[in-house]
Amino acid sequence: MSRITNAHTHIFTGKFAPDYFFKVALPKALHGWADEVKAMLESRGMRWLVRGISRSTGKSNMQRYLNFIETGMEESQADVFGKLRGSYTALGSDTRFVVLTLNMDYMGLQRSSHPGIEDQLKEVEELRRDYPDTVFPFVCVDPRHKQGQALVDWVAPMHRDLRFFGIKMYPALGYFPCDPRLTELYAWAEANEVPIMTHCTRVGVFYTGRLREVVPNDSAPCLDTGDPANPVDPELDAINKRLNRFMYNDFTSGKGQSKYGCNLFLNPRNFIPVLNRFPKLKICFAHFGGDDEIMGDPKKVRELGLDTTNFHTEIKELMMKYEYVYTDISYTLFNDKEEVYQPIRASINDPVMGGRVLFGTDYYMTLQEAPEVQLWQLCQTKLQPVLFEKIAVTNTSAYLRSKFFPDPAGTRFV
Amino acid sequence: MLDNPYLDTIICIVLVFALLSILVSLIVEWWNAKIKQRGVFLQMIVRRILRDDLNHDYGYRIYQHPTINRMRRDGNSYPYYISAEAFSTALIDTIAEDAAKDRYVLSEDGKTATRVNASMNDPLGVRFVAGVVSMNESPMKRLFLNFIDRNSGRQEGEFDVHGLKAELGRWFDDHMDRASGEYKLKLKPKLMGIGMLVAIVLNVDSIHLMKVFMLDEPLRNSTVAAAEAAAGSWSATEGLPDTVRYRVIMDTLATLPDGTTIRTGGNDTTDLTVVRRIVSADSSTAGKDAVEVLDRLNRMQLPMGWDRADAPLSWFTGPEAMAGKTNNPTEAALLQYFDERNEPGLKQCFLWIIGILITGFSLSQGAPFWFATLLKLVNIRRAGVKPKSTTNAD
Structure with missing residues (x-):
């Protein structure tokens, strides 16, 4: 088999999360003791205790969660990457990794002293110096950080110098993908065939502030169609209806409901105005909507009547309609049920969208489910070599191909 | 009596x-x-004095510099004490590094991408100046430009790195004097x-x-x-x-x-x-x-x-x-x-x-x-x- 590419991994550490990121996970009464609680969790004694409890009670989920926390608390991104790479080299694989950075600087709009996205990128660049032929980073953008032409001016040299190979978006952190401040970036990415990766499940990190702070009006900020005669995209009406349902309940107010903000911002249909204007934009909707969406599990968010769409179905529809829309099976691959793998196999075999399903694992988020080696092997077993090679070699190379990086499969970095 | x-x-x-x-x-x-609080407090002070929202978090980055990183006992602790010398060395190196960005150049057939980093051959002082110049406009950039001005000679390109190091060290010590009072207050x-x-x-x-x-x-x-x-x-x-x-x-x-x-x-x-x-x-x-x-x-x-x-x-x-x-x-x-x-x-x-x-x-x-x-x-x-x-x- 040719050299495979894992198109979806993370190596950012907890240091790049805002100070309040840990506090929001604690009850209010403990906020003043956040440092102490964090130190306690970081202590070897506590880890030993949790391991002991999980062994004696046979609760492996505690052990897995501890592995996840430990990886997130690693000293540097190089340490996290070392663990990731080790999982593959141990089995003799020289896999390449798309490393997705994450900008969490605006997830709560509160003041925080954590090192920002620039420092995260700097560390990843240094890592790339050590593994130029293995690490393929994507730069995470956020319209509140840089916007318009300034954003393009920031991103373009990184790609021109082959330091970064694509763009990562995470709308659940508090912005709409159809935000007009991203128009220039989309135009540049489409013109240069630069790939974009966006998070697309109903779970994950999310915006923790008030909805009004990021959406001051009752209408979602949306780029125009590019047609002066008819500038408003028809999908905007549906986006606004969804927004108003959330706005009415203020489901991002941090009253234990803010997690629903994920659903508002990253609904795949929010990309429709973008794809209508830039139909050749190469976008990958990660996780194929999530394993529960594939199985059609009822979600609380649907029960609440906030959002009735099925992300998996929506992604497939977009893939059928727009020929540059991709998806990956990261995280979703952990669920070994046939109800999950059967639709995945069908999609890979589909003549229209089969070339746009990618292999990725979502390391190290998946450590909550299983070790990396186990997931990788599960996926190979479930898909068989032909389909696995298609998504891990052929499709990923096509996805990574851009005007700056025309031959992802053949180029060697020295 | x-x-x-x-x-x-x-x-x-x-x-x-x-x-x-x-x-x-x-x-x-x-x-x-x-709970390693003394080290955490020192790190907080260092990051605060170097805080620059418009550029890199230099406080964070100097802790990644080998001079300071090697002082750590493990990944979860920070050194209790940093000398003015170590601080200024790490800061100068960190900013100088920004002037030396890696880039890869594709061969004509597109099969090989070669790493190029031409500016690494420049003297440290030149790279430090280039690093400061490449920063976004911010109060921190103006402060560094003033440091450069005070340590530049009359001839163009003449730059006293040792003088800069000493001045940065004094600047750091001034902050540390104030920080010890703040630490006592924090302990109350x-x-x-x-x-x-x-x-x-x-x-x-x-x-x-x-x-x-x-x-x-x-x-x-x-x-x-x-x-x-x-x-x-x-x-x-x-x-x-x-x-x-x-x-x-x-x-x-x-x-x-x-x-x-x-x-x-x-x-x-x-x-x-x-x-x-x-x-x-x-x-x-x-x-x-x-x-x-x-x-x-x-x-x-x-x-x-x-x-x-x-x-x-x-x-x-x-x-x-x-x-x-x-x-x-x-x-x-x-x-x-x-x-x-x-x-x-x-x-x-x-x-x-x-x-x-x-x-x-x-x-x-x-x-x-x-x-x-x-x-x-x-x-x-x-x-x-x-x-x-x-x-x-x-």
């Missing part, structure tokens, strides 16, 4: 507060070491919390202490002798670090005879055995020092610690009357007081709570404060210290 039982009582109380404050300081330092709530904890765990009731010192002359005298020795050591070690001064005081007190008390009744007046056993389980220096302080307090026969025969435990276990067991009037007055206090009652309970609160608050003032106060009081007792002779025999 001023021989006043009230003054002596105050001196005794102040000595107890001073010794217990050493214990509080040791516990706070031990706890801070456990912790000192108060630990002070209260020590007061409760050792059952140190200030009002009770005061009454016992008033009534128990032998105990008062032996404690005043210890206080004079401690004050002498404090005065003699002026200018030395506090930890050294505490050590000298403990060594001096170790040479004194144990305290004496007229109280009898079959119970130790001070019972810190359990606490001592817990503290001695910690093998760190702070643990050993804490045991020594507890031992000293134990040997002074002070009325503290938990005992079934004494309040507040006696309120639940049933007090035992002791006043009638002696004919000595002085001893009888003391035992009478104990009998009254050991009887359960609202007034006793209220006084005990107030006594504990006074102790807890007092211990949060820190040992240096109490030793300085002790020295002043001892000087008053001695009716002034003789001025030091500044001339020879003539």
